[in-house]
Amino acid sequence: MRSIHTDEIIKNIKEMCIEANYTLASDVEEKIRGAAQKEDSKIGKQILAQLSENLDIAKNDLIPICQDTGMAIIFIKLGQEIHIEGVNLEEAVNEGIRQGYEEGYLRKSVVSDPLIRNNTKDNTPGIIHYEIVPGSQMEITVAPKGFGSENMSRIYMLKPSDGEEGVKRAILETVRLAGPNACPPIVVGVGIGGSFEKCAVLAKKALTRDLDKRSELKHIQELEEVILKEINELGIGPGGLGGRTTALGVNIETYPTHIAGLPVAINICCHVNRHVKRVL
Amino acid sequence: MDRYINAPLKEEIVKELKAGDYVYITGVIYSARDAAHKRMYEALEQGKEIPFDINNNIIYYLGPTPEREGQVIGSAGPTTSSRMDKYTPSLLDLGLKGMIGKGKRSQDVINSVIKNKAVYFAAVGGAGALLSKKIKSSKVIAYDDLGTEAIRELYVEDFPVIVVIDSKGNNLYEIVMQSS
Numbered sequence: 001m002r003s004i005h006t007d008e009i010i011k012n013i014k015e016m017c018i019e020a021n022y023t024l025a026s027d028v029e030e031k032i033r034g035a036a037q038k039e040d041s042k043i044g045k046q047i048l049a050q051l052s053e054n055l056d057i058a059k060n061d062l063i064p065i066c067q068d069t070g071m072a073i074i075f076i077k078l079g080q081e082i083h084i085e086g087v088n089l090e091e092a093v094n095e096g097i098r099q100g101y102e103e104g105y106l107r108k109s110v111v112s113d114p115l116i117r118n119n120t121k122d123n124t125p126g127i128i129h130y131e132i133v134p135g136s137q138m139e140i141t142v143a144p145k146g147f148g149s150e151n152m153s154r155i156y157m158l159k160p161s162d163g164e165e166g167v168k169r170a171i172l173e174t175v176r177l178a179g180p181n182a183c184p185p186i187v188v189g190v191g192i193g194g195s196f197e198k199c200a201v202l203a204k205k206a207l208t209r210d211l212d213k214r215s216e217l218k219h220i221q222e223l224e225e226v227i228l229k230e231i232n233e234l235g236i237g238p239g240g241l242g243g244r245t246t247a248l249g250v251n252i253e254t255y256p257t258h259i260a261g262l263p264v265a266i267n268i269c270c271h272v273n274r275h276v277k278r279v280l
Numbered sequence: 281m282d283r284y285i286n287a288p289l290k291e292e293i294v295k296e297l298k299a300g301d302y303v304y305i306t307g308v309i310y311s312a313r314d315a316a317h318k319r320m321y322e323a324l325e326q327g328k329e330i331p332f333d334i335n336n337n338i339i340y341y342l343g344p345t346p347e348r349e350g351q352v353i354g355s356a357g358p359t360t361s362s363r364m365d366k367y368t369p370s371l372l373d374l375g376l377k378g379m380i381g382k383g384k385r386s387q388d389v390i391n392s393v394i395k396n397k398a399v400y401f402a403a404v405g406g407a408g409a410l411l412s413k414k415i416k417s418s419k420v421i422a423y424d425d426l427g428t429e430a431i432r433e434l435y436v437e438d439f440p441v442i443v444v445i446d447s448k449g450n451n452l453y454e455i456v457m458q459s460s
């Protein structure tokens with residue numbers, strides 16, 4: 001039995017909240033910088049150049065990449081042989097978020113009640129997804145999520161007969177409706193299968209996968225590629241002002257589902273696709 | 281076309297701006313987003329005044345990150361404009377001349393932009409670090425208790441935006457989707 005103290009968890013989550021908001025993962029950054037060369041639209045090129053410059057300024061002048069520093073989404077894969085010492089885990093995660101958002105000069109964007117809407121002033125609580133796995137390691141992913149793009153995400157409860165075509169149609173419709181609102185170029189996370197809530201969590205998880213890593217399932221890999229191509233033919237472009245760079249990537253995750261259903265969740269993320277992973 | 285203009289706006293200038301123009305704004309603009317709009321709207325409904333003279337001014341839909349010592353403002357990019365749609369026509373009727381945000385607007389807002397000869401600009405979403413460099417001073421002037429959502433008076437220099445909806449109602453988002 002291995003022990004991990006919650007002080008270590010707090011410290012890591014704090015650092016990860018800050019890191020995620022000042023530097024993008026290299027795959028996302030390279031895609032943004034590379035897109036400027038491939039874009040034909042004049043406005044599109046100019047916007048992509050501004051996004052590259054924005055990443056430089058964020059890093060060099062210590063200004064968050066975007067003012068919406070997100071709600072902190074945390075994925076925890078906890079090895080079942082780990083014993084956690086200190087405070088309770090949920091408190092530790094939220095303490096890490098609290099310290100990260102304060103010390104990192106990040107915006108506090110969380111309200112305590114969805115209808116009364118008072119700001120909690122420390123960006124807590126985060127949204128935590130736990131998974132218990134074999135082993136004695138703890139993997140933490142911190143993915144601050146902006147809501148301009150979150151608001152454009154959708155779930156479809158399709159019929160099995162809708163099949164692959166139906167899935168494609170749902171994704172393209174969601175991207176078209178999101179248009180300029182989700183700060184394109186976007187990253188599209190898709191969850192297919194499971195149940196109503198399972199596909200949504202899969203879609204969120206898909207957003208944390210490396211953009212250069214395709215699905216291991218051959219038919220899904222093909223679907224990812226075809227849909228990315230079709231999205232980029234929609235003409236929405238950077239900032240929604242026209243061009244071929246509408247999406248930087250499409251990541252799809254799947255799960256077994258019921259004989260009667262074909263749930264599909266499409267989680268849209270902007271180009272500020274933040275995620276930092278650490279293994280303790 | 282690239283244009284350099286001053287804020288507050290002048291109607292003659294606004295009328296010349298066309299959807300698709302690149303515009304660099306220098307002058308005083310005001311930041312306000314969801315909660316500040318709701319409060320201004322409620323004040324107007326109760327026959328009260330709003331906290332600044334809106335005539336010929338520009339509102340920037342912004343809630344910045346906190347600034348570090350020595351910085352004027354933190355990350356300062358646009359938020360999604362459509363959440364302000366409900367409140368916008370009353371502000372345009374009061375004299376608001378320009379808005380900076382990102383994303384689509386409702387038909388009611390577009391009609392009100394035409395009626396009031398105003399303009400809707402987009403700034404690049406997700407470029408908050410770059411845009412913060414164009415803001416030279418920032419002061420909270422109202423609704424301090426709203427934190428990031430307070431109303432700020434900002435002095436900007438060559439603040440880069442694109443005309444999306446011009447005073448005739450031409451809409452760049454529609455134009456690019458039709459031509460693709």
Ligand code: SF4
Pocket residue numbers: 066067068069145146147148149150181182183270271272357358359405406407
């Ligand atoms: S959608 Fe993304 S880039 Fe756009 S404002 Fe929100 S966090 Fe920033």
